[in-house]
Amino acid sequence: MNIIHVGLLGCGTVGTGVARILMEKEPLISDRVGAVIRLKTVADIDLEKDRGIRFENGMLTKNAFQVVCDPEIDIVIEMIGGEGVAKDLILKAIEHKKPVVTANKALLANHGNALFKAAAQNGVDLAFEASVCGCMPVIKTIRESLVGNRIQSMIGILNGTCNYILSKITNDGSVFEAALAEAQAKGFAEADPTLDVEGHDTAHKLAILSALAYGMEINLPDIYVEGISRITPMDIDFARQFGYTVKLLAISKSLGNAVEARIHPTMIPFENLLSSVNGSVNALTITGDAVGDMMLYGYGAGMMPTASAVISDVVDLARNRISGASRGRIPMLSYQPGRIRKIPIVPIKEIDTHYYFRFAALDQPGVLSKISGVLGNYGISIKSVHQKGRKTNGSVPVVMLSHLAREEYVIKALSEISSLDVVSDTPVLIRIEDEAGQD
Amino acid sequence: MNIIHVGLLGCGTVGTGVARILMEKEPLISDRVGAVIRLKTVADIDLEKDRGIRFENGMLTKNAFQVVCDPEIDIVIEMIGGEGVAKDLILKAIEHKKPVVTANKALLANHGNALFKAAAQNGVDLAFEASVCGCMPVIKTIRESLVGNRIQSMIGILNGTCNYILSKITNDGSVFEAALAEAQAKGFAEADPTLDVEGHDTAHKLAILSALAYGMEINLPDIYVEGISRITPMDIDFARQFGYTVKLLAISKSLGNAVEARIHPTMIPFENLLSSVNGSVNALTITGDAVGDMMLYGYGAGMMPTASAVISDVVDLARNRISGASRGRIPMLSYQPGRIRKIPIVPIKEIDTHYYFRFAALDQPGVLSKISGVLGNYGISIKSVHQKGRKTNGSVPVVMLSHLAREEYVIKALSEISSLDVVSDTPVLIRIEDEAGQD
Numbered sequence: 001m002n003i004i005h006v007g008l009l010g011c012g013t014v015g016t017g018v019a020r021i022l023m024e025k026e027p028l029i030s031d032r033v034g035a036v037i038r039l040k041t042v043a044d045i046d047l048e049k050d051r052g053i054r055f056e057n058g059m060l061t062k063n064a065f066q067v068v069c070d071p072e073i074d075i076v077i078e079m080i081g082g083e084g085v086a087k088d089l090i091l092k093a094i095e096h097k098k099p100v101v102t103a104n105k106a107l108l109a110n111h112g113n114a115l116f117k118a119a120a121q122n123g124v125d126l127a128f129e130a131s132v133c134g135c136m137p138v139i140k141t142i143r144e145s146l147v148g149n150r151i152q153s154m155i156g157i158l159n160g161t162c163n164y165i166l167s168k169i170t171n172d173g174s175v176f177e178a179a180l181a182e183a184q185a186k187g188f189a190e191a192d193p194t195l196d197v198e199g200h201d202t203a204h205k206l207a208i209l210s211a212l213a214y215g216m217e218i219n220l221p222d223i224y225v226e227g228i229s230r231i232t233p234m235d236i237d238f239a240r241q242f243g244y245t246v247k248l249l250a251i252s253k254s255l256g257n258a259v260e261a262r263i264h265p266t267m268i269p270f271e272n273l274l275s276s277v278n279g280s281v282n283a284l285t286i287t288g289d290a291v292g293d294m295m296l297y298g299y300g301a302g303m304m305p306t307a308s309a310v311i312s313d314v315v316d317l318a319r320n321r322i323s324g325a326s327r328g329r330i331p332m333l334s335y336q337p338g339r340i341r342k343i344p345i346v347p348i349k350e351i352d353t354h355y356y357f358r359f360a361a362l363d364q365p366g367v368l369s370k371i372s373g374v375l376g377n378y379g380i381s382i383k384s385v386h387q388k389g390r391k392t393n394g395s396v397p398v399v400m401l402s403h404l405a406r407e408e409y410v411i412k413a414l415s416e417i418s419s420l421d422v423v424s425d426t427p428v429l430i431r432i433e434d435e436a437g438q439d
Numbered sequence: 440m441n442i443i444h445v446g447l448l449g450c451g452t453v454g455t456g457v458a459r460i461l462m463e464k465e466p467l468i469s470d471r472v473g474a475v476i477r478l479k480t481v482a483d484i485d486l487e488k489d490r491g492i493r494f495e496n497g498m499l500t501k502n503a504f505q506v507v508c509d510p511e512i513d514i515v516i517e518m519i520g521g522e523g524v525a526k527d528l529i530l531k532a533i534e535h536k537k538p539v540v541t542a543n544k545a546l547l548a549n550h551g552n553a554l555f556k557a558a559a560q561n562g563v564d565l566a567f568e569a570s571v572c573g574c575m576p577v578i579k580t581i582r583e584s585l586v587g588n589r590i591q592s593m594i595g596i597l598n599g600t601c602n603y604i605l606s607k608i609t610n611d612g613s614v615f616e617a618a619l620a621e622a623q624a625k626g627f628a629e630a631d632p633t634l635d636v637e638g639h640d641t642a643h644k645l646a647i648l649s650a651l652a653y654g655m656e657i658n659l660p661d662i663y664v665e666g667i668s669r670i671t672p673m674d675i676d677f678a679r680q681f682g683y684t685v686k687l688l689a690i691s692k693s694l695g696n697a698v699e700a701r702i703h704p705t706m707i708p709f710e711n712l713l714s715s716v717n718g719s720v721n722a723l724t725i726t727g728d729a730v731g732d733m734m735l736y737g738y739g740a741g742m743m744p745t746a747s748a749v750i751s752d753v754v755d756l757a758r759n760r761i762s763g764a765s766r767g768r769i770p771m772l773s774y775q776p777g778r779i780r781k782i783p784i785v786p787i788k789e790i791d792t793h794y795y796f797r798f799a800a801l802d803q804p805g806v807l808s809k810i811s812g813v814l815g816n817y818g819i820s821i822k823s824v825h826q827k828g829r830k831t832n833g834s835v836p837v838v839m840l841s842h843l844a845r846e847e848y849v850i851k852a853l854s855e856i857s858s859l860d861v862v863s864d865t866p867v868l869i870r871i872e873d874e875a876g877q878d
Contacts, residue, residue, distance in 0.1 A: 017729070021587045021729060025587060025589075028587075028589065029586060029587065031654065031774050031775060031778040032582075032586050032770065032773060032774055032775065032778075033586070033775075034767075034770065034775045129584070135584075135727075135729070135730035135731070135733055136733060137576070137579070137580055137583075137584035140576070140579065140580075140583065140584055141576055141579075143471075144576075144579065144751055144754070144755065145568070145574075145576035145579055145747075145748070145751045146747065146751070147468060147471050147472070147750060147751055147754045148460045148464060148467075148468060148746070148747050148750030148751065148754070149747055150464075150467065215470065271717075273712070273715055273716070273736065276712055276715040277712070278710075288574075288747065289743075290456075290460060290574070290743040290744065290746060290747035290750075291574035291737060291738065291743070291744045291747045292574070292737070292738050292743070292744060293737065293738075294574055294575060294735075294736060294737030294738070295734075295735070295736040295737065296733075296734070296735060296736075297712065297733060297734035297735075297736070298730060298731070298732065298733030298734065299730065299731050299732075299733070302731075304728075304729040304730070304731070305729065305730045305731060307587070307729060308584075308585065308587050308588055308727065308729035308730045309584070311586060311587030311729075312583055312584045312585070312586055312587065315583070315586045315587070316583065319768050319769065320762070320764070320768075322768075323759070323764035323765045323767070323768040324763055324764060324765055325759065325762035325763060325764035325768065326762045326763055328473075328762070329758050329759075329761075329762040329764065330758065331471065331473065334471060335470050335471055336470060336471065336472075336473045339470040339471075
């Protein structure tokens with residue numbers, strides 16, 4: 001039986017999961033693949049740590065560069081993370097004509113265009129299913145299952161930490177800081193949670209998905225990113241009264257020669273299945289012109305779910321080798337390299353959507369007319385107004401839902417409203433994604 | 440550029456969708472695949488029907504057997520359905536060394552073992568993504584994405600017609616017959632709905648999925664099947680009061696050397712995402728030892744969603760050909776042929792689960808003690824009892840939820856209870872799938 005040798009770079013949490021599956025399930029995988037996929041070498045800076053795995057003599061090394069140059073290694077798995085040595089190692093492996101599997105979304109979102117080009121030039125594949133949404137086969141679905149579709153939009157919950165925190169605020173009425181602390185205590189959030197809660201991790205994933213779905217180059221800098229740190233139980237409670245749940249959504253839509261791509265807290269109606277997605281999970285709705293709406297749901301992070309996706313890539317590459325398939329059986333970025341375009345991302349100020357506004361208004365006559373007057377001057381039409389009782393700090397919350405409005409005018413109007421003397425605090429804005437309310 | 444020629448057998452609803460995608464999206468697909476996939480011939484008994492497509496001269500034929508023998512055809516798509524001529528054509532195509540794509544779940548559930556064997560012996564692939572859950576990539580996910588997992592269970596809504604009907608009963612309080620009539624009027628149900636509403640279509644799909652997930656031969660006859668035609672608004676209403684939704688579920692679980700595989704109306708708690716899946720859609724939860732719970736959701740039927748899945752198979756086969764991959768890059772039944780076992784399906788009477796019972800009890804003292812006495816004699820322990828008000832036809836509904844109990848004793852107890860003189864109608868039994876209530 002054929003033996004495919006694998007080298008693993010980085011044996012942290014996910015790397016350990018990968019090693020565990022490769023070693024413990026070698027027979028199961030060979031029953032499926034018809035070949036043995038064998039972990040030959042594991043490179044890590046820490047050779048002493050107890051990972052709960054019995055590595056055989058000589059399997060562990062500190063020299064990752066030796067692994068990517070080892071002529072016996074057929075497939076390299078990069079699990080180091082970051083944009084430094086990980087990038088160098090991937091490039092070195094590619095240079096040595098070795099296909100690489102990575103889960104490194106930050107690296108791909110920032111340097112993917114160059115890395116995929118280098119891989120193609122060297123005639124090897126760079127596989128990355130685990131870089132987006134952990135165990136969920138989002139890359140495979142877009143590149144393979146939806147190949148007969150023009151993908152029209154993708155809307156998803158791509159960060160389990162944020163979804164855990166928002167679920168806590170929604171279901172228990174916790175404030176953001178308490179929910180974050182609990183997420184940290186349970187291991188769902190990092191000590192420095194910025195990358196997650198400010199939406200950047202979600203943006204990395206959306207940059208990769210948008211490239212695959214629309215046949216465009218990866219373009220992280222132009223994605224609008226807004227996190228969840230300013231979401232309050234009060235706004236979530238108002239949302240509920242209007243039939244909405246608040247989620248941190250990644251939203252991307254094809255407009256033909258341009259693309260919308262944005263990350264922000266979003267109100268979605270209860271009927272939208274994403275509103276029922278609770279806890280530290282991911283879910284992605286993909287709309288295609290043939291399939292309509294489909295959704296994938298699962299664990300987007302964590303040792304074993306992410307390792308499972310890494311293994312699916314390793315097996316795909318092994319199967320190519322065993323079956324004699326040439327490189328590029330599936331184009332890495334979903335489209336043939338010559339067919340990938342620079343498609344611009346629409347600036348956030350040119351987006352038209354629905355809005356939820358909350359103003360802290362002084363409890364005196366004429367306030368409502370002043371606020372709505374400013375909105376009217378900017379052509380922003382209001383669907384409903386609610387003045388919701390209890391006075392806090394001398395002001396009462398006035399909540400409005402808008403019809404479709406352009407972000408540019410919304411920002412100008414809110415800036416003008418916040419300088420009114422009847423308004424005591426910065427207005428709150430949350431965008432609404434509501435298919436039913438298109439007007 | 441490479442050209443792959445495709446022959447389509449059967450141009451009904453889904454066949455027309457397939458032809459439309461192949462013809463209208465030839466450039467889009469070639470941008471992705473790097474080769475042209477061209478529909479060369481379409482065989483159908485009706486050459487006159489207006490399908491809204493302009494077939495070029497000579498493309499249409501009545502002679503399907505000529506298509507499968509045509510040396511210029513690289514891939515055959517079977518969209519005829521049924522177990523007669525469709526089977527003969529698939530076997531003939533295989534004999535001529537042509538890979539085949541089919542969506543014919545009834546054929547595969549009944550004759551799949553022989554067909555896959557014939558394909559393997561002739562060195563070609565038989566692809567069938569569209570046979571289960573339409574556009575959702577369930578086959579690809581099990582065979583490829585979850586290759587590093589031991590799949591532990593699959594629980595799903597696999598029939599859109601039944602889910603539409605149950606959603607109607609649940610949300611509008613319709614009776615079964617009215618909901619079915621509406622589904623038929625909207626085109627979601629066939630004129631003869633038996634195959635759908637009695638659960639057989641769901642069983643075909645579960646037979647295929649179970650084979651793939653557990654490495655077993657396809658075994659349709661041993662799957663327990665119970666449909667939704669006896670579900671009443673009253674039971675759905677009681678279910679809601681206990682926090683449950685009623686769905687027609689396909690349930691399969693790996694028990695190591697045996698498998699549970701059953702189709703029946705099932706109560707699931709609101710927290711289970713499947714309970715929020717409404718309308719004529721499908722959803723499948725797959726639990727693997729590495730990924731935990733994941734879910735796929737989408738349209739399980741209909742012209743374009745099903746055609747989309749057919750196209751994904753056609754492109755997979757085309758990519759194998761273009762890249763020079765040998766047959767069997769992915770084993771058709773997920774495991775290498777020599778590794779597929781006969782794993783027995785546990786008879787329904789040996790299942791342990793939770794139950795909902797409803798008895799039509801005469802409104803007189805001692806009824807409850809008689810009923811619970813019988814249950815107690817069979818070792819069936821009751822978690823809660825509810826006597827729910829209004830008298831109908833001289834009796835009141837008595838509802839009970841059980842702890843874990845064995846089906847065999849439940850059936851015996853219910854039979855004994857229905858012969859009690861204080862019980863006026865056949866007892867109702869609905870199984871409960873509740874992870875939280877394992878006791």
